[in-house]
Amino acid sequence: MLTVLAPGPLTTVQDRGRPGRAGIGVGRSGAADRASAALANRLVGNDPGAAVLEVTLGGLAVRADADLLVVTTGARCPGSPVHAAPGPLRAGTTLGLGTPAAGLRTYLAVRGGIAVDPVLGSRSTDVLSGLGPAPLRAGDRLPVGQAAFPPPGVDLAPVPDPPGGEVTVRLLPGPRGDWLTPAAREALGTAAWTVTAESNRVGLRLAGPRLGRAVTAELPSEGLLRGALQVPPSGQPVLFLADAPVTGGYPVAGYVADDDVDRCAQLRPGQTLRLRR
Template sequence: MSFVIEAPGMMASVQDLGRPGYARLGVSRGGAADRGALRLANRLVGNPEDAAGIEVTAGGFQAYAERDLLLAVTGAVGPVRIGGRAVGTNAPETWRHGESLEIGAPTASLRSYLGVAGGVATTVVLGSRSYSRLGDLGAPLSAGERVPVGRAPGKHPVVEHAAVPPPATCELTLAATLGPRAGWFDEAARATLLAESFTVTGELDRTGIRLDGPAIHRMTDAELPSEGMMRGAVQIPAGGRPIIFLSDHPATGGYPVPLVLTPAAADAAAQLVPGMSVRFALCG
């Protein structure tokens, strides 16, 4: 079974929950930028949560089915059509042989996730099917490419619809814990980081997001030796404007990290669009 890409949009790629355990080789975990959305898409079609699906950035995606398939689209809010008819998101839908699936430009958030019963069955590399630009593993999907699908589960799920809170469109508060280098910042700097809002700039991709706002100054001019990084790390470079690391972050980094987003907040950060405001809030 398979489907064929007609238009990938800005970028579409195969993603699962990533390849943990290879940071020593310089390969970060990667995987879906919004893991929660991918997990939901898989549950809706009866797959294991770690099955591979398609991550679509900013819509513009179109594909046609070569067999009858069961699909679910989650993540960003926007128009979805199958065979020209409008269908809902966060719910399983039938995709008939020969029909075209269209995932349009989002009206809120950035990334959509296409889950297909049986999961996307591309080649496994280092334990994952995920495309990683920094790891030079795989490649984005292109027009004309045939995407194989695995054997569908024996029973279709009984889930009819998943209640998903509407995404934030103006300002979002991101929950975080103190990072390993919080001590590089004095009380005033930490207070500013947690009290002020920051604006999402146009410099964002699967690697991370640059924010604009008040500068967060370190207590020292010393440079930090490179150390391991993780998704959700909030780095403060010399200029003082925070950077949020997303799934395709480098395995190491040399800027201090005063905060680390919770997994759910890292998922939410992956759906930020330029111009939105974010705040950080300590949890736990």
Template sequence: MAATQQRPATAPVLTAIRPAGDRAILVELSSLDAVLSLQAQLMAHPRPGQIDVIAAAGTVLITADSPHALQELAEHVRGLDLDAPAEADSTLVTIEVVYDGDDLDEAAALTGLGREGVVAAHTGQLWTAAFAGFAPGFAYLTGENSTLDVPRRRSPRTAVPAGAVALGGQYSAIYPRQSPGGWQLIGRTDAALWDLERENPALIRPGDTVRFAAVRAQATVRRHTETAASAEAHEEHASAGLAVRKPGLQATIQDLGRPGYAALGVSSSGAMDRGALRRANRLVGNPEDAAGIETLFGGLELEALTDQVLAVTGASAPLEVTSSNDAQTTAAVRHPACDAPFALLAGERLTVGAPTAGLRCYLAVRGGVAGPAALGSRSTDTMSGIGPEPLTAGTILPVHAAKPGSIVGNPEISPLPDQGHATVLRVVPGPRQDWFNAETLKSFLSQEWTVTPKSNRIGLRLDGQGLTRSKEGELASEGTVRGAVQVPPEGQPVLFLSDHPVTGGYPVIAVVVHADLDKAAQLPPGATVRFTAASPADQPDTPKESFHA
């Protein structure tokens, strides 16, 4: 009897599912087609608890609102047919480009095509927006051929102008706003890549096709500014409530952020210490997601234009209320407590002093701070520039009327890290712990890290005994999450926080569990941190290193 001929096994499309903290998974796939198929299926038919789907060259990062939802998402992904082509709405976008970029000659030499050949190759093929990232409106475009595959610059520019058309590796892209960047600049355009006045703010969305057209006219970048009429339309149900007399070091409007837009390159942003903002809102009778003020190191001074009810939570800071009809004389002074509601009557001023513990204070006003929303949130995103500008002296803050039946809350306890000892943050290893050997992983978990003054809303920069990678080369950019501990080549970790970039190219050794992120928001420069592996109960119910298909 003849032996049965066996067909060669095909390589699996889904190669691994790796935990990325307790609220996200990183799905590794064998091709860009599979990446786009998974992204398209999840975006077309979102699962319960699904928040963001971030596609990259060979991975898809999926975030959920709970560990249970994450487990169900992982099981759902395993059952999908990822050989099926992506079915998504696609629009042809034509971009007019003046080809006079600073790196056009370099690209011409690297490809051997000459200047005219680079332009011909760039305009002569159709490009597809594979995925977004880096910044709102920034789309990674893949071409029909590899003739323009050029390396990134050896030394990135500190500022690439808005509208710059660039090449990087196998991709082309357009910088929507001025930002650092290491791609080869070949031209410029005045196309508005990101405009919040449009129904879809991003001009180029994943799945769209792009054709570049060479023009000789002078290109200028148009910047969107909100008109007075559109701003006033947002304020019709609010009245002037507070005036900023002194903003302190950094005061911004924050709510619980704008999740769900990471696929467009927009991070969720929002309050760094979300628990503190929720408490402040409960104390004054607001919904927990109402907008308030986040202030750093105190120094904020506000004057009530009409009678208000306020609460301050987060860092432990002295509060002082002065009543004066004259700038030179003070009629009365009182000192409200943090974590309890208090009245600020018209003409009175509140000063938030320097914290004695913690770093960031949160001020809620009964009714909530009003103002125009961007993508459903009033949060200031310091990285992308979305949302209101940081507060300055003279800023007038409109306040919504309190909802009928809302009740002012009772005082609450505000837990803060003990700055006399290292703050312990629980982490889920990975998703890229395989870029480090066992000794490096042990060093990461055993030592104390110091928060440096370079920290901000994007992340905590930590200093300690540097971590050494066990792999050569660079990791392709992939989605990142709040709480990710990324390790640059220098070996000093960065813990991503509210305004972190949507994608990153450095390996993530571990991710802080969701419940511990508010602690990180209250760590001042000089504070120390120790990471510890989360218990099995705090980790997602998926294999702890990776699931291999």
């Protein structure tokens, strides 16, 4: 077992989510930075679908109730001696994560995985729908499962930390790009967009030049995927992340390339994002 002493601003259990259920109105959810979560599981020999803890802006403190093998990935937090380098957390000892200097989300994997009860085939917390386990609270006790594979014997995974400055990602055409004016389409792919404090696991709210519409009619709701860039009437785009809704009624002017959505999940309020076609 792992006992939560302090949850930080937001810590949730996440795995690879609930794929294939959009037809019944259930979003995929899962880790916001899938690459970092997958690396954490590999480093402790877990099944790729094992559940990890997604820690937003540090602050998590946990105590081991038995000897455990743990690792953190993603945003590097002060206080973690096991960042990208798996190591033991002895029974009765505490791991406390400080505030990362760059990046937003840190992943804590425990060998054997976090074995809370699954909901619709996943242990992920979906903050939009409320499916899955509740965000962690002080005093929660988390069961740990059995590992699927032997540890890989890696001392350190040489992966870069998330950047703290401007980030550029690839922009793909969206199904409703023609609903924007030519000037708006140009601005979408050239302007510097600032991540606002209203961003969360559902999506990044971006501030920049107002994107005008060429079509003013109402749009019937259409399917949405992670990475969609939706333009509401405010003209300020929303980039959907892990807990995106399955449908939306505003035009999707573009999609961020799938691999780059993980990088966007590490952006903090105030950082700048550029979208390059």
